[in-house]
Amino acid sequence: MPxxxxxxxxxxxxxxxxxxxxANVFSYVPENVPVPAVVLVPSSPxxxxxxxxxxxxxxxxxxxxxxxxxxSSNPASLDNIEQLIESVxxxxxxxxxxxxxxxxxxxxxxxxxxxxxxxxxxxHYTRTN
Amino acid sequence: MATTVITGRDISLSFTGGTDIEAQALSAVLTKTNLRQTxxxxxxEAYKTTNVEATFALSMLADWGKTSxxxxxxxxxxxxxETTISVTLTAATGAQFVFPILPEFPTAGGAGSDAQTVxxxxxxxxxxxxxxxx
Numbered sequence: 450m451p452x453x454x455x456x457x458x459x460x461x462x463x464x465x466x467x468x469x470x471x472a473n474v475f476s477y478v479p480e481n482v483p484v485p486a487v488v489l490v491p492s493s494p495x496x497x498x499x500x501x502x503x504x505x506x507x508x509x510x511x512x513x514x515x516x517x518x519x520x521s522s523n524p525a526s527l528d529n530i531e532q533l534i535e536s537v538x539x540x541x542x543x544x545x546x547x548x549x550x551x552x553x554x555x556x557x558x559x560x561x562x563x564x565x566x567x568x569x570x571x572x573h574y575t576r577t578n
Numbered sequence: 579m580a581t582t583v584i585t586g587r588d589i590s591l592s593f594t595g596g597t598d599i600e601a602q603a604l605s606a607v608l609t610k611t612n613l614r615q616t617x618x619x620x621x622x623e624a625y626k627t628t629n630v631e632a633t634f635a636l637s638m639l640a641d642w643g644k645t646s647x648x649x650x651x652x653x654x655x656x657x658x659x660e661t662t663i664s665v666t667l668t669a670a671t672g673a674q675f676v677f678p679i680l681p682e683f684p685t686a687g688g689a690g691s692d693a694q695t696v697x698x699x700x701x702x703x704x705x706x707x708x709x710x711x712x
Contacts, residue, residue, distance in 0.1 A: 499604055501591060502587065503588070
């Protein structure tokens with residue numbers, strides 16, 4: 450077993466850093482989404498191999514941080530998601546490229562409607578043996 | 579004979595000082611050039627090689643602040659600008675190049691949305707590249 454994994458070195462620390470946000474934070478896609486929620490989802494492409502050499506596993510990891518709030522009234526929901534995005538962006542630790550935020554969309558999860566916006570972030574991971 | 583393909587993943591790179599350059603390097607290209615004068619003679623073109631030069635282009639992710647930082651090691655090395663650093667580049671198994679580079683100061687800073695990167699074009703001292711081919 451390697452000493453580090455993407456879960457232990459990247460996803461869990463990122464989710465922990467986002468723990469200061471007033472929302473339920475998941476480092477994986479949960480079965481149910483208790484709003485407000487911040488969900489760390491692999492983006493596409495998930496892994497990019499942009500450094501030279503192959504002596505150890507190294508890659509650029511792309512993630513989508515999905516910010517989810519309840520969608521009831523449009524002005525209040527938009528304000529809620531904007532505030533959630535602000536607090537998430539402030540909580541993203543050093544070493545992450547934060548490129549953009551996709552426009553909020555209404556997504557139906559089960560019986561409820563959520564307003565969801567995606568923040569695209571990237572970082573580099575090197576496996577330590 | 580089967581086609582051979584080598585990629586940037588086949589490269590291995592190290593330099594004096596032991597910092598982990600390979601973890602940071604995005605590309606590494608050694609270029610060695612014969613500088614030729616061309617003369618038009620009554621018999622046609624004649625050539626004279628007047629010098630052999632080499633450069634080493636390195637693009638890397640900046641790592642300021644990291645333990646054993648490559649950027650910090652290169653910055654310190656550049657403060658003794660005439661002292662060369664020995665670089666070993668293996669393009670693929672069986673093709674190794676060892677050469678001395680004159681150090682340069684790395685840049686610091688970058689755009690807000692991107693990872694900070696540093697690009698160098700090092701001069702290879704004396705164009706002296708020692709190759710080992712299997």
